[in-house]
Amino acid sequence: MSVSATDIPNIKCSSCPIRHRAVCSRCEAEELDALEKIKYYKSFEAGQTIVWAGDKMDFVASVVSGVAALTQTMEDGRRQMVGLLLPSDFVGRPNRDEAAYDVTATSDVTLCCFRRKPFHKLLEDTPHVSQRLLEMTLDELDAAREWMLLLGRKTAREKIASFLSILARRGTTENNLAGLDSVEFDLPLTREAMADYLGLTLETVSRQMSALKRDGVITLSGKRHVIVPDMHILLNETGDDADGGMLV
């Protein structure tokens, strides 16, 4: 557990912003009550480590706000991000008490934590939760497989374009009604974290961002705010078949 996490007061599940997408989305009143009993909120600042790989992890959690990353590090320092957790995503494995990956906050993050043991027990009793967790895990596996295609076969430019598309899709506050031409959003990651996500170096990320800007695919205001004047143009750069999975 990180040194300087901040405990913050619980909010009611009923007024939770991620209520409709998280593990708890299918829960009915009494199930929510059970969850309320074992939950607590915790906040982390951008850059903080939430848990180190190998550490005991006595909770699982839902990301309420902000972005967290799972990364793996090799002995010689090579790093690969293997999970990017956006609001409503689930952290941790109910039946495992050691973290398998480093978990870090790439922006300020608030987690809704559930004590692990009671949560695991609850999984056995409330099929709604375990069914939802299975569904979310399968979705995550699909996302991991997209990501594998990106890592194994895409060019640097395609990787950047794909990454920006993903953020544009999930990052904007869902006001992008499929096919909206223009989208804008903030990058919740440094260039280095993007490189770790994409299997590139930070220099290559920077160069390709500049190239996409030069070519008018994106506009930058500051270093972290991205404007995509035309999503179709960006999607064309991803290497995925036109509008294939991205917009629909």
Added chain:
Amino acid sequence: MSVSATDIPNIKCSSCPIRHRAVCSRCEAEELDALEKIKYYKSFEAGQTIVWAGDKMDFVASVVSGVAALTQTMEDGRRQMVGLLLPSDFVGRPNRDEAAYDVTATSDVTLCCFRRKPFHKLLEDTPHVSQRLLEMTLDELDAAREWMLLLGRKTAREKIASFLSILARRGTTENNLAGLDSVEFDLPLTREAMADYLGLTLETVSRQMSALKRDGVITLSGKRHVIVPDMHILLNETGDDADGGMLV
């Protein structure tokens, strides 16, 4: 569904070789009976496609014997394998009726298929099955994350060594009591399929196999049979921390 799959007679679950590892591993007598009712066996020859991405898929299945692969293909033909299914692994997504990936037999394969609808229903009724499926899916997600590290950050030589280690671990008939020095096994994949797995070209795979042979890390008898005289040497080539996850 493939053109020329072979229907073969059912065997009893009780005498099934993958009984102890598959989705059904936790089932008790009556649950097995329910499964028996909706299952049928199907065989495919090496190279055959089991389903194409986008095809209707009216079953889910366990791999009984042989090896199957999930692959994604880009418009211009670039291909990435995103799943390698060994005996006891699960194929398909219970609540999705279209295949998301091409599924092909990389060696002769026998599947134990369950009709999708009844299986999905059974998931809701028998928590043993859905719990086991969640566990298997989480394991697969972990494997996918290992794989992402491989694709994003490992050198060609490390990729090959890692791949061989994985096969050595799961491919041998579990007679390798952790840390056995010498291991041998057959490659169930062509060089091209290995390339698709590893995000390389088949030429690079071939060259690195030759290099590992030249360096005495492996011995080949024929092109498909691999002998690893000393697993520790192979593991040293994977880039993973010494004996870290592989042997223990």
Added chain:
DNA sequence: CCCCGTCCTTGATCAAGATCAAACGGCACC
């Protein structure tokens, strides 16, 4: 205001792996 640190950009060079090309070995089939 300046100093320093962090994050980012840009340039020059290098190397790993891709690409293009040829040929080999084993096997099935005539």
Added chain:
DNA sequence: GGTGCCGTTTGATCTTGATCAAGGACGGGG
């Protein structure tokens, strides 16, 4: 016993992205 095919090996060359190296932009603290 050829002939042809498939999977594989090996060689020569090219390209992409890594690496090495400076310097710029921004922000916070003295």
